Amino acid sequence: MGLIPGQIVTPPEPGLRRYGxxxxxxxxxxxxxxxxxxxxIRYTPVTCGEAYAYGVTCYGGEVAAPAKPLDGxxxxxxxxxxxxxxxxxxxxxxxxxxxxxxxxxxxxxxxxxxxxxxxxxxxxxxxxxxxDILSLDAEAEPVTGGYDPDLITDVVGALERYAYTENGYGYAATIHAPIEAAAFAAEAGLILQDGPRKVTPLGSVWAFGAYPLGEVIVTGQVTxxxxxxxxxxxxxxxxxxxxxxxxxxxxxxxxxxxxxxxxxxxxxx
Known part of the structure; x- marks a missing residue:
């Protein structure tokens, strides 16, 4: 113990902000x-929507052209x-x-x-x-299909199928996961560094955060x-x-x- 009070100095500057x-x-x-x-704020997103494969056959006569889907x-x-x-x-x-x-x-x-x-x-x-804001808990719907909730590989696979196959999302989705999931994802080889972001092997962006335990949520682009x-x-x-x-x-x-x-x-x- 010192003989006199410690010298007041300028507090040290914070280090790196944790990933999130x-x-x-x-x-x-x-x-x-x-x-x-x-x-x-409100806006109409430009990252949503679906495209369709359509033939180049010259339709006519007895073969009518398939009706083209009309999306709003x-x-x-x-x-x-x-x-x-x-x-x-x-x-x-x-x-x-x-x-x-x-x-x-x-x-x-x-x-x-x-x-x-x-x-x-x-x-x-x-x-x-x-x-009175848009929230993940209120908007996210259950992802159905066979996956083992104990395995992070199964969970990520189910979420990415939901985003890219079932919803046809064409950009990098965001996976919101509790802090504890980062260690499991890293051990499974599901975290790759892509500039300042951490992504899955498929390119989905990880958002590890102060989220509750028990669930992982996938969304489109977050802003x-x-x-x-x-x-x-x-x-x-x-x-x-x-x-x-x-x-x-x-x-x-x-x-x-x-x-x-x-x-x-x-x-x-």
Whole structure:
């Protein structure tokens, strides 16, 4: 034990952010202000739809040309906006307000990824209230077919068949999996590095995140939007001499075309 208090130094800068949704998704794009920050976003996706094989026979006479399928437009994707926020309540003695603002913003930045992941999966806030946003849990349908929920290879195979064969998705799908699934997928040789992203041998993008145990969900392309700057609100309690800082940033998240879920219970968990 030292004879005097330790020297206050500049805190070390954070290292690499762990791999997750922020790597797998497109964006984050700038959330349009003020309309987007107040009402969310909506768009018609261009990654969905089906094409068909059609013959080049010269039809005529007794052989009528097959009717060509007439598909309608893609359904609009719409999602609301939510806030990721961090708070700091402490004495201001020894700190300037600018230093406290910097502290709470860094706290927000450190925890935004798991916050966005949990919101995207559940559609709920930290107290379990509905956020009125597009969510994986609400949209994903069960993937049927024979697969062993104990085997990550079976689970990934079933999800990729659902995306690419049953739904005819022509781009790289996104596989949302709980953190624990990463070790099983790596052991099975299902994780390849593709630039900043981790993908399956077929090219599906992994999004390992703060998701609940027991399921893995496949979707089309995932896109994130966020406000350009975090907003900081401050208040001072004259009775307790405490400064309250709140840092918050608006986010929106979407996924296109499909959402299918498969059970994953390694070791019966």
């Amino acid at each position: 949704l922020f790597n797998a998704a497109s964006g984050p794009l700038d959330l349009p202000a003020p309309h987007g920050e107040g009402g969310g 437009g893609n359904p609009e994707v719409a999602t609301g906006v939510f806030l990721a926020l961090a708070t700091l309540e402490c004495t201001q003695v020894g700190y300037t307000e600018a230093e406290l603002r910097a502290q709470v913003v860094r706290r927000l930045e450190a925890s935004e990824q798991p916050t966005v992941e949990r919101a995207l999966w559940s559609g709920l806030d930290f107290e379990g209230n509905a956020l 994130l939007w966020r406000a350009q700057e975090a907003q900081v609100h401050t208040a001072f309690d004259r009775e307790t001499n405490l400064r309250l800082m709140v840092a918050e940033r608006a986010w929106a998240a979407s996924f296109d075309c499909l959402a299918g879920r498969a059970t994953f219970t390694p070791l019966g968990s």
